[in-house]
Amino acid sequence: MLPLLETSDLATRLLQQCANGVAKGSVYALVAVGYTRVYGVLQLINFAHSDVYMLGAYFSYYPAKWLGYMPEGAEKPKVPFYVLGLAFLFAVSACAATGMLIERLAYRPLRNASRLSALITAIGVSILLQNVGQMVFGADPKSFPRYMDQESVALGPIAVADTSLVIIVVAAAMVGALHLFVQRTRTGAAMRACSHDMRTAGLMGVNVNATVSLTFALGSAMAAVGGMLIAMDQPRLTPTMGLLAGLKAFVAAVLGGIGSIPGAALGGLLLGVAESMVGAWNTTYADAVAFVVLVVVLLVKPSGILGKSGREKV
Amino acid sequence: MRKALAAVALLAVSLATACGTKIGPGHDDKEVHLGLFVSTSGEIATFGEDTKKGVELAVEEINAAGGIKGKKIKLTHYDTASKPEEGKAAATKLATQDNVFVAMGAVASGISLAAAPEFQKYGIPMVSPSSTNPTVTQQGNYIFRVCYLDDFQGAACAAFAQNDLKAKKAAILQNQDDAYSTGLSDFFEARFKKAGGEIVAKESYKKGTSDFNTQVTNIKAKSPDVVFLPCYYNDAALIAQQCRAQGLNVPLLGGDGWESDKLVPNAKGALEGCYFGNHYAEADANPKVVAFVEAYRKKYGNAPSSLAALGYDVVYVVKKAIEDAGEFDRAKVRDALAKLKGYEGVTGKFDIDENRDARKSISMLKIEGEKFRFVRQINPSEVE
CATH class of the missing domain: 3.40.50.2300 (Response regulator)
Incomplete structure (x- = not known):
């Protein structure tokens, strides 16, 4: 009897780690689609993307503060549902605007410059956003409004936070919707045309500048949702919170095949689950896994799991 | 070469004068x-x-x-x-x-x-x-x-877990990048084992981690009686919420790093009934x-x-x-x-004491609502 009991214990534990990994990976996926779309269109690794994710978390914090629900206290009422909606709309639209602004001011003037210049500019914008964040929001960690009561939900033998379930569902819906948008709509077709050959797309009547702007807006909106979801689950905001999450999401995008939306989703989930599974064995090495995975994938299949191998686009 | 020599000589002279400087007495008549x-x-x-x-x-x-x-x-x-x-x-x-x-x-x-x-x-x-x-x-x-000192603080928390919380199996979740955290964790472990207890899990996380779910799952699988969290209040608040979300409802225990008026609001209720050791108790009579x-x-x-x-x-x-x-x-x-x-x-x-350190007691506090209730003092003699 005993060995059987132990096996089922182990199975439960691995199942729980799997659930932890899927929740973690869903956020990576949300952020990774932003990297992947921008890379697909501009061949630019937008390092500032992880800081837009950070802004998303802060932008969804402030509506609750302005309406008087922060800081929390025993005598304060629960945050009503409409504030959650307001926070969502505010974070998404403010981040989309920030993304478009970054593109307009920092990247568009360099569109015909060498890719290295654009890359260095991206790193510069990232550092700028982190430091402005420290000046405006302050360096000490902030807690996050309780938009949802964090409660334990039993799923058979395992238990997860309801906020983790929300993360998984919302992330899947958003990534799916983005994929459909890119594949099925005329605007999506324009995006694909630009990523295929920007100059020819322009000659065919595609408004290239507007399409690139939209790419940034959509990617940034996704990052904003990611930042808000993670803050609901793990309520601690810091101006540098995007650093590690952005790095992981970037690894996820490369893992899945940079340029591909389903690839980014798959890469995010794989990375999240791999981290949790390694963590089940030894938590000290869990973070290192992300980067070992990146090195291995680049060695074996440089284009990523779902990436198209082929000639470098010019 | 001559210049270098001169510089060295000058340096030596200035050092000699610096060392020889008699400082003022630091007090006057008034x-x-x-x-x-x-x-x-x-x-x-x-x-x-x-x-x-x-x-x-x-x-x-x-x-x-x-x-x-x-x-x-x-x-x-x-x-x-x-x-x-x-x-x-x-x-x-x-x-x-x-x-x-x-x-x-x-x-x-x-x-x-x-x-x-x-x-x-x-x-x-x-x-x-x-x-x-x-x-x-x-x-x-x-x-x-x-x-x-941290060695006493860690040992006192272990003694409290064993004598007051009647814990036989303890788990530890430490910040591997912080000497305060790993130090406390080691002193807790040593004392807990010495008194016959068992450390069933010792998990680590990196500085800046916000997702502790993997570690919590590992700890829960070992069903400890108490979880020791040698960290600062920000981490403690997040870890507590994730423990409760996975249904790990045993008492959590920490040291003086927990003391903050942000501890309870940040934990959003997840630390209710938990304990930490501190230098003094506001509610002391x-x-x-x-x-x-x-x-x-x-x-x-x-x-x-x-x-x-x-x-x-x-x-x-x-x-x-x-x-x-x-x-x-x-x-x-x-x-x-x-x-x-x-x-x-x-x-x-x-x-x-002979090491010029204070030999003193630690106050164990219990989190009740927004208040820290004084439970009892642990004296150095109790853990020696």
Whole structure:
């Protein structure tokens, strides 16, 4: 009897780690689609993307503060549902605007410059956003409004936070919707045309500048949702919170095949689950896994799991 | 070559003069000059601010009551900006420029370690209110402290888990990048095992982690009776929420890093009924503590943190040492500090031991609603 009991214990534990990994990976996926779309269109690794994710978390914090629900206290009422909606709309639209602004001011003037210049500019914008964040929001960690009561939900033998379930569902819906948008709509077709050959797309009547702007807006909106979801689950905001999450999401995008939306989703989930599974064995090495995975994938299949191998686009 | 030689000679001369500099006595007919160096800016600014408030309250009380042996206290403070090199600069200024009689500081052990050799060099007694790292007072025989050490704190938490919470199996979740956290964790583990307990899981996370679900799953699988969290309040609040979300509902236990008025709001109820050890208890019924809490509230409008209490105690300890020495002589005050026994401060009764460390008790607190309820004190003799 005993060995059987132990096996089922182990199975439960691995199942729980799997659930932890899927929740973690869903956020990576949300952020990774932003990297992947921008890379697909501009061949630019937008390092500032992880800081837009950070802004998303802060932008969804402030509506609750302005309406008087922060800081929390025993005598304060629960945050009503409409504030959650307001926070969502505010974070998404403010981040989309920030993304478009970054593109307009920092990247568009360099569109015909060498890719290295654009890359260095991206790193510069990232550092700028982190430091402005420290000046405006302050360096000490902030807690996050309780938009949802964090409660334990039993799923058979395992238990997860309801906020983790929300993360998984919302992330899947958003990534799916983005994929459909890119594949099925005329605007999506324009995006694909630009990523295929920007100059020819322009000659065919595609408004290239507007399409690139939209790419940034959509990617940034996704990052904003990611930042808000993670803050609901793990309520601690810091101006540098995007650093590690952005790095992981970037690894996820490369893992899945940079340029591909389903690839980014798959890469995010794989990375999240791999981290949790390694963590089940030894938590000290869990973070290192992300980067070992990146090195291995680049060695074996440089284009990523779902990436198209082929000639470098010019 | 000749230039280099000249430079070396010049350097040697200036060093010789620096070493030979006799510093001023640090007191005159009317005043005794005390120095303070804590961080009132930077990442640990709140700790320094609280310490400074405690110190200033004590100085004000002593001066109102006639000073130390008839001399009023003159206090000079330099901000150490949460940086060890600023601590060293502040120490040099306090010693050579202000010629303070006794120096008080710092909060962070790293800053105390940088400043201590300066005071040792000039023979100025230095008393740290709250540096808990064991190496601080090993810098020289003029360096003292009035707080307990991390080895005692870790052992006391283990004793509390075993004797009061009746725990047989404990789990630890530590921040692998923080010496405070790993130190406490090791001392907890050693004591818990020595008394016959079992450490069923010892998990680590990296600095800046917000997702502890993997570690919590591993801990839950080992069904411990208690989980020890040697970390600061921000991490404790997040870990507690993730434990509860996965249905791990055993008591959580921590050290003085948990103390913050943000602990309870950040944890959003997940830390209800959990315990942590602290330097003092605001709810202590000792008349000395009651009077201190009342005076502090009156001056600053809020309850004192344990850092404020330690800052308050450090000034009174200096006063007691000067009175015991009988005269304003730094070497004699040093001797008096080294011999201090049975001193009763707001952070408890303590002796200064042969390592110039305070041998004192820890207050265990229970989180109930927004309040920290005093449970009991653990004395050093209990864990030895």
